[in-house]
Amino acid sequence: MKLLENISLAGSTTLGIGGPARWFVRAWNELDIVEACDWAHARGLPLFVLGGGSNVLIADEGFAGLVLHVGLKGAERDGEMFRFAAGESWDHCVGRTLGANCAGMECMAGIPGTVGGTPVQNVGAYGQEAASVIERVRAFDLTERAFVEFSNAECGFAYRRSRFNTADKGRYIVTRVDYRLRRDGAPLIAYQDLKAHFADRMNTPTLAETADAVRSIRRNKGMLLVEGDQDAHSAGSFFKNPAITEAAAEHLRNVAASEGAPFRDFPEKSGLVKVPAAWLIERAGFNRGYAMGAVGISSRHTLALVNRGGATASEILELAERIRAAVEARFGIRLEMEPELVGFA
Ligand SMILES: Cc1cc2nc3c(=O)[nH]c(=O)nc-3n(C[C@H](O)[C@H](O)[C@H](O)COP(=O)(O)OP(=O)(O)OC[C@H]3O[C@@H](n4cnc5c(N)ncnc54)[C@H](O)[C@@H]3O)c2cc1C
Numbered sequence: 001m002k003l004l005e006n007i008s009l010a011g012s013t014t015l016g017i018g019g020p021a022r023w024f025v026r027a028w029n030e031l032d033i034v035e036a037c038d039w040a041h042a043r044g045l046p047l048f049v050l051g052g053g054s055n056v057l058i059a060d061e062g063f064a065g066l067v068l069h070v071g072l073k074g075a076e077r078d079g080e081m082f083r084f085a086a087g088e089s090w091d092h093c094v095g096r097t098l099g100a101n102c103a104g105m106e107c108m109a110g111i112p113g114t115v116g117g118t119p120v121q122n123v124g125a126y127g128q129e130a131a132s133v134i135e136r137v138r139a140f141d142l143t144e145r146a147f148v149e150f151s152n153a154e155c156g157f158a159y160r161r162s163r164f165n166t167a168d169k170g171r172y173i174v175t176r177v178d179y180r181l182r183r184d185g186a187p188l189i190a191y192q193d194l195k196a197h198f199a200d201r202m203n204t205p206t207l208a209e210t211a212d213a214v215r216s217i218r219r220n221k222g223m224l225l226v227e228g229d230q231d232a233h234s235a236g237s238f239f240k241n242p243a244i245t246e247a248a249a250e251h252l253r254n255v256a257a258s259e260g261a262p263f264r265d266f267p268e269k270s271g272l273v274k275v276p277a278a279w280l281i282e283r284a285g286f287n288r289g290y291a292m293g294a295v296g297i298s299s300r301h302t303l304a305l306v307n308r309g310g311a312t313a314s315e316i317l318e319l320a321e322r323i324r325a326a327v328e329a330r331f332g333i334r335l336e337m338e339p340e341l342v343g344f345a
Helices: 030-042 090-099 115-122 192-195 207-220 246-259 277-283 315-332
Strands: 003-008 020-027 045-052 055-060 064-071 074-080 081-085 134-141 147-152 170-179 295-297 305-307 339-340
Touching: 003 315, 020 030, 030 045, 030 134, 030 170, 030 192, 055 115, 055 315, 064 170, 081 090, 081 305, 090 207, 115 170, 170 192, 192 207, 277 315, 305 315
Parallel strands: 020 064, 045 064, 055 339
Antiparallel strands: 003 020, 074 081, 081 170, 134 147, 134 170, 295 305
16 A cells, blocks of 8 residues: 555546645555555544546545545456446446447446446436446445445435435445446437437447447537547536426426427426426526636536636635526525535535
8 A cells, every 4th residue: 555645636536626635545456445444544534535536526625634546457247247346447348348249338438437436426328327237336334344245226326326425425435346237238229319319320229339429429518538628627517407396397397488498307206307407507597608717617518517727626616606596596496516525624
């Protein structure tokens, strides 16, 4: 275990923002994780687990404890089951499943970050989510100081939620995730953007073609990490799509009709209706390309707050709060932030 001190975290995040980690360690295997946790525990230091840094906003003051960067590598395949170590790049792992012509992740191509981050917020895109393919999650339990394994049902998955970012937040360090896919399965072409992409196709696209289409759609929206794309200096969607009551959704539909700005909503099993946060933000007066000093809204995606160069975490947070206040004032809906805030008082 190699302990480093006062390491800037900005370069380890897709936003390119964040002060220093007082202590920093990169874990290459499970033993490193145990050692690092013991070291922090013995000194009473707080611990933060960092993956690809694509869903975090780290404070300008940095983090006063130990930042443990998960670097565990490894990939195994047993038929339709893929076992990936937590530090593997998610997108590379999607590529491996496509290479084996296995279905289930093709719509999640191009999501940045690590395998370890996928069960935490149950990542998802274009109609697919990690929960639909995760079979098992292996993790280090900081409370019991032992490795444990969770079945899919035990992970408590919901929209952008799991036990790892709700009830047990901060308790587990994911070291491996097992995914079960469908060999030679058909791709999922459920979302409008994807349907439109393949509108002229007579036959079903392959899994690889579907993933390529997803990447191309993401690139056009600035939601793919592409060198030099200013709009990609984000943490992805900064706000979750809120789930509201049918009566509240009906009110929004009426507003949409009277303002000539229609949107699509998605009824959920719970009886609530998921509505697009982007629509709420735009109707509250914040549009793509909005700028506030060095921070702003992506010019191609309303939900992505971006660092236009030299931005601070407090500036991002200030813009996020202004947007939330405007949406709440107009619609009475409090938007929930998606990235984890790290090191804020
Ligand atoms: C351009 C862009 C596009 C995006 N598009 C999408 C999208 O379409 N869908 C979507 O769902 N998300 C999207 N995201 C958000 C992000 O990519 C995902 O949330 C991703 O899973 C985060 O993984 P990470 O490894 O970067 O986690 P980090 O950002 O490093 O960490 C995020 C959280 O997970 C925890 N964590 C990370 N690794 C572990 C581990 N091994 N054990 C325990 N906890 C851990 C951290 O402590 C933190 O709480 C996007 C982000 C960007 C920048």
